[in-house]
Amino acid sequence: MQPNKIITLTTDFGQAGGYAGAVKGVLLRINPQIKIVDITHEISPFNVLEGSLLLNSFYQFFPKGTIHLTVVDPGVGGKRKGVLIRTDDYFFVGPDNGIFSFIYDQEKVREMINITNLEYFLGKPSSTFHARDIFAPVSAYLSLGVKLGEFGFPTQDCYKFKLHAPVYRKDYLMGEIIYIDRFGNLVTNISSDLIRKSKRVQIRIKNKKVNHLSQYYEEEKEGKLLILIGSSNFLEIAVNQGSAQKLLKAKIGDKVKIEKI
Amino acid sequence: MQPNKIITLTTDFGQAGGYAGAVKGVLLRINPQIKIVDITHEISPFNVLEGSLLLNSFYQFFPKGTIHLTVVDPGVGGKRKGVLIRTDDYFFVGPDNGIFSFIYDQEKVREMINITNLEYFLGKPSSTFHARDIFAPVSAYLSLGVKLGEFGFPTQDCYKFKLHAPVYRKDYLMGEIIYIDRFGNLVTNISSDLIRKSKRVQIRIKNKKVNHLSQYYEEEKEGKLLILIGSSNFLEIAVNQGSAQKLLKAKIGDKVKIEKI
Amino acid sequence: MQPNKIITLTTDFGQAGGYAGAVKGVLLRINPQIKIVDITHEISPFNVLEGSLLLNSFYQFFPKGTIHLTVVDPGVGGKRKGVLIRTDDYFFVGPDNGIFSFIYDQEKVREMINITNLEYFLGKPSSTFHARDIFAPVSAYLSLGVKLGEFGFPTQDCYKFKLHAPVYRKDYLMGEIIYIDRFGNLVTNISSDLIRKSKRVQIRIKNKKVNHLSQYYEEEKEGKLLILIGSSNFLEIAVNQGSAQKLLKAKIGDKVKIEKI
Numbered sequence: 001m002q003p004n005k006i007i008t009l010t011t012d013f014g015q016a017g018g019y020a021g022a023v024k025g026v027l028l029r030i031n032p033q034i035k036i037v038d039i040t041h042e043i044s045p046f047n048v049l050e051g052s053l054l055l056n057s058f059y060q061f062f063p064k065g066t067i068h069l070t071v072v073d074p075g076v077g078g079k080r081k082g083v084l085i086r087t088d089d090y091f092f093v094g095p096d097n098g099i100f101s102f103i104y105d106q107e108k109v110r111e112m113i114n115i116t117n118l119e120y121f122l123g124k125p126s127s128t129f130h131a132r133d134i135f136a137p138v139s140a141y142l143s144l145g146v147k148l149g150e151f152g153f154p155t156q157d158c159y160k161f162k163l164h165a166p167v168y169r170k171d172y173l174m175g176e177i178i179y180i181d182r183f184g185n186l187v188t189n190i191s192s193d194l195i196r197k198s199k200r201v202q203i204r205i206k207n208k209k210v211n212h213l214s215q216y217y218e219e220e221k222e223g224k225l226l227i228l229i230g231s232s233n234f235l236e237i238a239v240n241q242g243s244a245q246k247l248l249k250a251k252i253g254d255k256v257k258i259e260k261i
Numbered sequence: 262m263q264p265n266k267i268i269t270l271t272t273d274f275g276q277a278g279g280y281a282g283a284v285k286g287v288l289l290r291i292n293p294q295i296k297i298v299d300i301t302h303e304i305s306p307f308n309v310l311e312g313s314l315l316l317n318s319f320y321q322f323f324p325k326g327t328i329h330l331t332v333v334d335p336g337v338g339g340k341r342k343g344v345l346i347r348t349d350d351y352f353f354v355g356p357d358n359g360i361f362s363f364i365y366d367q368e369k370v371r372e373m374i375n376i377t378n379l380e381y382f383l384g385k386p387s388s389t390f391h392a393r394d395i396f397a398p399v400s401a402y403l404s405l406g407v408k409l410g411e412f413g414f415p416t417q418d419c420y421k422f423k424l425h426a427p428v429y430r431k432d433y434l435m436g437e438i439i440y441i442d443r444f445g446n447l448v449t450n451i452s453s454d455l456i457r458k459s460k461r462v463q464i465r466i467k468n469k470k471v472n473h474l475s476q477y478y479e480e481e482k483e484g485k486l487l488i489l490i491g492s493s494n495f496l497e498i499a500v501n502q503g504s505a506q507k508l509l510k511a512k513i514g515d516k517v518k519i520e521k522i
Numbered sequence: 523m524q525p526n527k528i529i530t531l532t533t534d535f536g537q538a539g540g541y542a543g544a545v546k547g548v549l550l551r552i553n554p555q556i557k558i559v560d561i562t563h564e565i566s567p568f569n570v571l572e573g574s575l576l577l578n579s580f581y582q583f584f585p586k587g588t589i590h591l592t593v594v595d596p597g598v599g600g601k602r603k604g605v606l607i608r609t610d611d612y613f614f615v616g617p618d619n620g621i622f623s624f625i626y627d628q629e630k631v632r633e634m635i636n637i638t639n640l641e642y643f644l645g646k647p648s649s650t651f652h653a654r655d656i657f658a659p660v661s662a663y664l665s666l667g668v669k670l671g672e673f674g675f676p677t678q679d680c681y682k683f684k685l686h687a688p689v690y691r692k693d694y695l696m697g698e699i700i701y702i703d704r705f706g707n708l709v710t711n712i713s714s715d716l717i718r719k720s721k722r723v724q725i726r727i728k729n730k731k732v733n734h735l736s737q738y739y740e741e742e743k744e745g746k747l748l749i750l751i752g753s754s755n756f757l758e759i760a761v762n763q764g765s766a767q768k769l770l771k772a773k774i775g776d777k778v779k780i781e782k783i
Contacts, residue, residue, distance in 0.1 A: 006289060008282065014704030015276060015537060018579035021530065021561035022753075025583030028528060028559070032585055037289070038299065038560065039282035045705050046763050057279035061286025061393070063293055074763050077738025127738040129753035132583070182275030183306050216338025216388040231283075231390035241307050241335050267550060269543065276537060298550070299560065300543035318540035322547030322654070324554055443536030444567050477599025477649040492544075492651035502568050502596050 003091060003143045004065030006035045010055055011131065012043040012072045019129070023136045026122055030140035046074040048098050049161060053179050056102040057232055059090060069131075069139045070094040077127030082115040082134055083158065084142070084151055093139045095130070101161040116152035166190050173258040175235070177250060184243025188256050190235040195258070203227055204257040205237060206248050211261060217241070264352060264404045265326030267296045271316055272392065273304040273333045280390070284397045287383055291401035307335040309359050310422060314440050317363040318493055320351060330392075330400045331355040338388030343376040343395055344419065345403070345412055354400045356391070362422040377413035427451050434519040436496070438511060445504025449517050451496040456519070464488055465518040466498060467509050472522060478502070525613060525665045526587030528557045532577055533653065534565040534594045541651070545658045548644055552662035568596040570620050571683060575701050578624040579754055581612060591653075591661045592616040599649030604637040604656055605680065606664070606673055615661045617652070623683040638674035688712050695780040697757070699772060706765025710778050712757040717780070725749055726779040727759060728770050733783060739763070
């Protein structure tokens, strides 16, 4: 697999500042042929878990050879390593702090490099902005065809979150909300496979019950709570033309109980 | 007219999530030559009318052959059609829910296709994310030169909002606020033509009167209410270096009365 | 130096509207080869100083020949000039209202043009949206190789902010906060040179004292106040995994006292 000149950017830098701009400048100065694709710069500050979930929602749609530059980095300048990962189809560059947890779970990691070679850094790197000083130049040189081994030494040790899996009980399955999108849809950690095994289900969240699995939002009346399999193949709790988050005053981590009926 | 590889994106997906990222991935996987241009992902959730007004403010500045991918889609997965429209200069792809109301009004529609051909979808489409599963792949294949007729069958039936036009009375004209921009400028539905017919006008909004048509914001003192013809050729109510929205506590739909003096 | 087809966009137009979209359309209509790089559209409305500081944080990372289109323009349509500046490495296009203050300070201005030639405007320009009608077309024609002298006449007179420099007293140095980033880090006007002259320093802000210069955020415990040299080489007040802005209830302009110890 060769890099394809596409580099996606996923960070918690915020839209309002110049940090993402500096990263883009560094990328284009090293390789003006790069096609930069903004994913988001609005991950909640320091929220590595949110970043890892978000990465998981889009990376697999990109063409083979895409470089996913992903930086939520509260430990910048400290002990955490910087890593460069090659899977069958993609490259990932960023801090080794759990942000690639889903990638380690779902993809075969073919090569993982602990980034150490100063030769590919932007001068003497600052200790507060490795996205600009290390991860961007490494991504850009990678896109120019520099071999992975050039950037540092192979490593197999990496940091993974223990992701909450749904818990099986005798009569029910206990899941939880792992992500809330802009529309107030509540994405759970319950995959469509788990749901489809049982023909009929009932979910309970915050004293509300829903026992019909909808196909699409408009199937229910405006303002009505519903459940469906969302676009990432997880059970999702939603409100037609409204916000399930507001209706239920829900937050990440809230429990969702699934019972057979 | 041939597609020119430029695809603009206008959605209500929000900056903070991965939805726009997934759409971009699909576009580039099918055609890596596409030049993606973010317009906005911050249309108010489900607000199709706002999306249609926003589309109207920029589409005509793009080069001939641009594809405008426009998705505010509360009815996704339900009965609303997906459409592909060709006008003299542009292509438009999105749900047929009124989002193209201004396009139908202002452009000659040369071809309109009800998108039905599964062959150009991303696998089996989800029922909640047609932007990723249908509209993005159709736009990408269109940019590769696939003929419009391939995507479905011709249709002429389409959904249009009844847009509020200003109302003529004996002594005055009654318009309303249709859009409020980031600066708090109040854009009305009163076109510059209507204003210029009468040499001198006075407007009334919320018990305030303004009777001088300014040429630019700084013509008035800082903080002072003023009216001018805005950049979209509609009468606009503004405050020099301030927000007319805040000063007047104005909202969309508020009436604006224009009297000859 | 030739333009390199990269044009960066820095504005206060907001993500949510169509203004940036219209600018992008005009750029691509004149030169479809342009590579547009969004820096931000979220500068606080009318805040020219914030725009000038932000420009200063990223422009120098871009490749030689980049055009930096920078528009925060409360005086649009009034007396302020529009300018086109050439330095050794870059071009800058925007209003002459102080937004290029740091550029004038830090770069050698090789050529400065007062933009007046209607031939390169978008039709008859509006008096409220020169980014779309003047600055975008001028930038696009510049990227096509039109010579600077074609756009107007040379000028040397330009508007600069008087930027606050730190004040020296007998026993201390008094600086101030000039920028607060998304993470709540407080960026001061005290450069790393000033700090490094004295081996040991103590800073005071709002009755808090810090006397250890950290190398990176994680050096201190979570939630602890710290000082370090930030990525722009200015003294920065921060909190590990927290917000110094919130902790100190700090705002731009707050004084920061540096004492030798």
